[in-house]
Every structure is written in C-alpha cells, then in structure tokens.
Amino acid sequence: MDIFAYALMVGAVVALVLSRNVPRAWAWICLGIISYTLSAFLHDANIPYAALFGVVTDFAVAITILAFAKRKWETAVVDCFGFMILVDLMWTANMIPSRYMYVTILELANWTALIVIGGTGILQEATDGGRSAGSRLSRLAGHAYRYLRKDTAYPRWWRHP
Amino acid sequence: MNVDPETAATIIGKLVGSLAGSILSLVFLPPKNRREFARRFVASMIGGMVFVDPVRSFWSWPAVFEYHMAAATIAAFGIWAAMGAGYKAIRAYKAKG
Numbered sequence: 058m059d060i061f062a063y064a065l066m067v068g069a070v071v072a073l074v075l076s077r078n079v080p081r082a083w084a085w086i087c088l089g090i091i092s093y094t095l096s097a098f099l100h101d102a103n104i105p106y107a108a109l110f111g112v113v114t115d116f117a118v119a120i121t122i123l124a125f126a127k128r129k130w131e132t133a134v135v136d137c138f139g140f141m142i143l144v145d146l147m148w149t150a151n152m153i154p155s156r157y158m159y160v161t162i163l164e165l166a167n168w169t170a171l172i173v174i175g176g177t178g179i180l181q182e183a184t185d186g187g188r189s190a191g192s193r194l195s196r197l198a199g200h201a202y203r204y205l206r207k208d209t210a211y212p213r214w215w216r217h218p
Numbered sequence: 219m220n221v222d223p224e225t226a227a228t229i230i231g232k233l234v235g236s237l238a239g240s241i242l243s244l245v246f247l248p249p250k251n252r253r254e255f256a257r258r259f260v261a262s263m264i265g266g267m268v269f270v271d272p273v274r275s276f277w278s279w280p281a282v283f284e285y286h287m288a289a290a291t292i293a294a295f296g297i298w299a300a301m302g303a304g305y306k307a308i309r310a311y312k313a314k315g
Binding site: 138 | 242
C-alpha cells in the first residue's frame with residue numbers, strides 16, 4: 058500500500074466518525090473499503106485484466122447500495138461507483154493514456170464518494186435534521202441536507218414485485 | 219455435433235458481452251420493478267446478440283474474441299437504454315391521459 062491508500066483509509070475512518078448517526082452509511086463505507094482493498098490487491102498482483110475485477114467488485118457494491126438505498130445521497134454514492142466502473146472499462150479498452158491518470162481519476166471518485174457520505178453526516182449534525190434557522194450559511198446547509206435526505210429517485214426495485 | 223472452435227469463440231464472446239452489457243446496465247439505468255427488469259434483460263440479451271456485427275462494423279473492428287465481446291456489450295447497453303426511454307415515454311403518455 059502506498060501513501061495514497063493510507064490517506065484514503067484515514068479519510069474512510071474520518072467519514073465513519075462523521076456519519077456515526079447516519080443509518081446505513083457505515084455499511085456502505087465498509088463495503089467500499091472491502092472493494093478498494095480487494096481491487097488494489099488484484100492490481101498489485103499484476104494479473105491480466107485486473108481492471109475487470111475492479112469492475113466486478115465496484116458493480117457488487119453499487120448494486121447492493123442500489124437495492125437497499127432509501128435516500129438521495131445513497132444514489133449519489135452509487136453514481137460514484139458507476140463512474141469507477143466506466144473508468145475501469147475505459148482503462149481496459151486502452152482509452153486512458155497513462156496509468157497515472159487512471160489511478161488519479163479512481164482516487165478522485167473514491168474521495169467524492171467519501172465526501173458525499175461524510176458530508177451528509179456533517180450536515181445532519183450541523184443542521185439538527187434540516188431544521189436550522191439563523192445565518193444564511195446554516196439555512197443553505199439545511200437546504201443541502203434536506204436535498205440529500207430526500208427519498209431516492211430510484212425505487213427500491215429489488216424488493217418489489 | 220462438431221463445432222468449429224472459432225465459431226464457438228465468437229458465440230461465447232457475443233453471449234458474455236450481451237450478459238455483461240445487460241447486467242452492468244442495472245447500475246447505470248436501474249429499472250422500476252422486476253417485471254420491467256425481466257423484459258429489458260431479455261430484450262437486451264437478444265438485441266446484444268443480433269446487433270453485434272453492425273456495431274463492430276461501425277467502428278471497423280476486426281473479428282476477434284475481444285471485439286465481439288465489446289460490441290455485444292455496447293449493443294446490449296444500447297437496447298437497454300432505448301427500452302428505458304420507451305418505457306419513460308409510455309409512462310409520460312399514460313400520466314397525461
């Protein structure tokens with residue numbers, strides 16, 4: 058593991074602490090950590106088409122979140138994983154010029170997912186469940202929080218006949 | 219029954235590609251319910267198999283395993299997206315009355 062992997066692990070722990078009161082956030086962060094560790098291990102093992110295994114792990118996480126998602130912030134996390142799947146496929150198809158760029162884009166997508174989860178936690182703490190009055194900034198935070206807490210745009214189709 | 223290995227590889231490539239395209243679509247364009255999932259899955263599997271060669275010739279890809287698979291994935295994803303757009307249009311029409 059390199060410095061970026063350690064930084065991401067620290068970020069994941071911070072997001073875990075921030076989202077301690079957000080239901081399901083812990084599960085998604087833990088799934089993300091497992092997926093990241095597994096795909097990083099496969100990349101380091103230098104097996105052919107390692108990116109395709111990344112597609113499989115990211116897909117597994119995304120479909121699990123989508124099946125149990127209730128709020129909009131969760132579908133934003135699914136979109137991050139979907140983006141990572143696309144990047145992995147583009148890397149397999151030689152459409153990304155350098156490995157440096159490929160790894161950087163993946164790291165950014167990982168950090169975006171963590172910021173969405175941690176940000177929801179911060180907003181929940183800061184706005185007292187979206188009912189904040191007072192300064193313009195806190196009202197803005199309340200708006201953002203209520204948006205993230207909206208029911209998911211995708212239905213929980215896995216559960217329904 | 220004797221099957222030429224090259225033909226078998228082509229068919230397997232198309233099948234695997236269509237399956238990948240149909241399943242990956244679940245994340246990008248999720249269906250509303252299981253019935254819609256079943257219909258779109260079957261249609262994109264068949265469409266993926268049928269439209270492999272037009273997609274492949276559009277980019278003038280050579281007839282090798284990887285390109286059969288990639289073309290089938292793109293075709294299956296395309297059919298999935300097109301059917302989703304169709305469903306959306308029908309729902310909008312019904313809601314309008």
